[in-house]
Amino acid sequence: DTGVSQDPRHKITKRGQNVTFRCDPISEHNRLYWYRQTLGQGPEFLTYFQNEAQLEKSRLLSDRFSAERPKGSFSTLEIQRTEQGDSAMYLCASSWVGETQYFGPGTRLLVL
Amino acid sequence: SQQGEEDPQALSIQEGENATMNCSYKTSINNLQWYRQNSGRGLVHLILIRSNEREKHSGRLRVTLDTSKKSSSLLITASRAADTASYFCATAPNYGGSQGNLIFGKGTKLSVKP
Numbered sequence: 001d002t003g004v005s006q007d008p009r010h011k012i013t014k015r016g017q018n019v020t021f022r023c024d025p026i027s028e029h030n031r032l033y034w035y036r037q038t039l040g041q042g043p044e045f046l047t048y049f050q051n052e053a054q055l056e057k058s059r060l061l062s063d064r065f066s067a068e069r070p071k072g073s074f075s076t077l078e079i080q081r082t083e084q085g086d087s088a089m090y091l092c093a094s095s096w097v098g099e100t101q102y103f104g105p106g107t108r109l110l111v112l
Numbered sequence: 113s114q115q116g117e118e119d120p121q122a123l124s125i126q127e128g129e130n131a132t133m134n135c136s137y138k139t140s141i142n143n144l145q146w147y148r149q150n151s152g153r154g155l156v157h158l159i160l161i162r163s164n165e166r167e168k169h170s171g172r173l174r175v176t177l178d179t180s181k182k183s184s185s186l187l188i189t190a191s192r193a194a195d196t197a198s199y200f201c202a203t204a205p206n207y208g209g210s211q212g213n214l215i216f217g218k219g220t221k222l223s224v225k226p
Contacts (some may be wrong), residue, residue, distance in 0.1 A: 033212060
């Protein structure tokens, strides 16, 4: 039984660069979520997909952020023109509709 | 915005003691979930309690839910050093449909001393 996986686990980038993160959900789950967590805070919702459709986006998801889930399987989260304020842990989770969300280990982003 | 508020923010106990953490929230919910997070790691799901349930047990964990007070508690009995972690409550708001996002609190940092 494989859980949610995320790649890379750590990313250091310079301000202004683009970064892309990947999430592979639990295979039978139809929902996939992205959250962001900063130090000392709980995770904050960014967006979620049901199958390949992106159903909801938080106001936190500025136009520099884009997420995709082609074919309803893995998902990517891209941040363009990174800023220091983007430094955070990016968490992915998957679930069935209305059921427990299972989280991956996260991708820790540091923008210098 | 963060809906849940955990209380206390930090809790330090001796091994073998019980630990109680509380969570309050603001809106109507479909369910409430508790998660554990070890420093710098991902979240581990502990227990889900639905809005029509009042109490749930899982091993050394006991969760209660009072929807009239919009509050929940997590009790860890006979704590162990390995229980040292941050604990978060997360609510699935009821917007009249099956919405996706969970709303997390800031967490309770539990330290269990051997």
